[in-house]
Amino acid sequence: MKKTDTERLQKFLAKAGVASRRKAENLILEGLVTINGKVAKLGEKVGKADVVKYKGKLVKKRSSTVTYMLNKPRGFISSVNDDMGRKTVMNLVPKHEGLHPVGRLDKNSEGLLLITNDGNLTLKLTHPRYKHEKEYWVWTKEGDLSREAIRALKQGVELEDGWARAKAAKPLKGGVVIILSEGRKRQVRRMLSAVGYNVIKLERRRIAKLWLGDLKRGDYRVLTTEDFKLLGYTL
Secondary structure (H helix, E strand, C coil): CCHHHCEEHHHHHHHCCCCCHHHHHHHHHCCCEEECCEECCCCCEECCCCCEEECCEECCCCCCCCEEEEEECCCCECCCCCCCCCCEHHHHCCCCCCCEECCCCCCCCEEEEEEECCHHHHHHHHCHHHCCCEEEEEEECCCCCCHHHHHHHHHCEEECCEEECCCEEEEECCEEEEEECCCCCCHHHHHHHHCCCCEEEEEEEEECCEECCCCCCCCEEECCHHHHHHCCCCC
16 A cells, blocks of 8 residues: 555544544544554554544544534634634634635634535525524623614614614523524624623524534534535535
C-alpha cells in the first residue's frame, strides 16, 4: 500500500465524526479503538482495507460532504476565521475541508448552529425564498413580555433596515419564544429592543423541524439521514 493511501488513526476518527483529533487520541489511549480486531496504538496508520471500530462499532469514513449540529456557547463568533484573533465556532468541531457556519449566531448568542461544507444545504437554509422557520428562546432584563409587546412583535416593528415581523411569538417565563422565517443581523435582539426589552440570553432551539434536543453546550454531533429529512433536504 502506498504511503499516500494511509493516514493517522486520530485523523481518520476526526474525519469520521467520532471526536476531534485531540479527543480521538484519548480514545485510542483508553483502548476504545481497534484496527482489524486488535487494540489500536497511538500513532498507527490506517488504509482503505483496514477495519476500524470504536467501542465495537464500525467506523466509516464520511463522504466528501459533512454537516455538524453544534450547540454554540457564548464567546464564539460564527465565522471560519477572525482577523482579530477571536475564538470561532470552527474551534469546536473537527477540521474538514470547506467547512463553514450555515448562517450566524452572534458572539453572545447560544444554541443550534449547523456547520457544513455542503454549499447546496447552506443555500437551502439561508436563502430568503425558502423561508425556513427558526425558533429562539429569549430572556430579557425586564422579564416577562407584556401582551402589547408580544402583539407588536407579531404585527411587525420598524428597524433601521426595514420592517420586521415575527411569524409567531408566545410568552416564556422571563422572556419570549419568537419564531422567524428570515434572518437579518442581530434581528431578534433589535426586535426586542424596538418593543422596549433588553436581551440577556438568546438561544436558538430549532431550524425548520430540526430541534437542538439534549445536545450539551459546546458539543456537536454529525447530522443523520433523519435530520436532513427534518430540514427538508435530500442528500
